[in-house]
Amino acid sequence: MFEPLDLQTPQLAIGIGFVFAIAGAAILAHATWRARRLKAWESGETRRFEGTDSRGERADAPRDVRIETLAGLVAMLLGVASGVYGVVSQNHQQDVLESNVIAKYPEVQEVEADLWRGNLLEAEVTTVDGEQLDLRIVFDPDTGEPTIQGEHPQLEPQQ
Structure with missing residues (x-):
């Protein structure tokens, strides 16, 4: 996936x-x-x-x-x-990370990378509603699966 x-x-x-x-x-x-x-x-x-x-x-x-x-x-x-x-x-790599985030979090429309720290990405995310959020996203190094850190109830992972 x-x-x-x-x-x-x-x-x-x-x-x-x-x-x-x-x-x-x-x-x-x-x-x-x-x-x-x-x-x-x-x-x-x-x-x-x-x-x-x-x-x-x-x-x-x-x-x-x-x-x-x-x-x-x-x-x-x-x-x-x-x-x-x-x-x-x-x-x-930018296209892949954006598609991985959108695959797991369908509410996300666009991901703009700001700063990488190992496999942690600080990014500005635009939702389908047009809302812009500053998030921290951790990527699993083996699978590429993203996990958003922090409480963001508007972004629910797709099961």
Whole structure:
């Protein structure tokens, strides 16, 4: 009757996506700097890069720059994909929690999540009468069954 909620994966995916996107951007920035430095050395315009690396570059430096650019792009792509997955999962989780609450409490029309604390949700609930209530809803982590905390006689669970 109720669909289980996954409260950790969306947030974890968004966090990992953020880290990968930042790392990819840093790798791409470094690869771009190296490519500009190689181009300047090839044209003999090394004044901008004096003192940055007195060793010069090896013969396979252009290949290294291409690999570094590809690695940066892959990291950014993974970051964006993970972030998108996290946002889509978060939206699905909101739909699931709303359908679970409506399935158990038919008087509820809409659930707007305010704050999560573990499996406890502080939410603003709109009833079919248009009344808005601030509630605390506990979700069973295994089944996804919601239980409204406190006395709310207008919200009776469906048996």
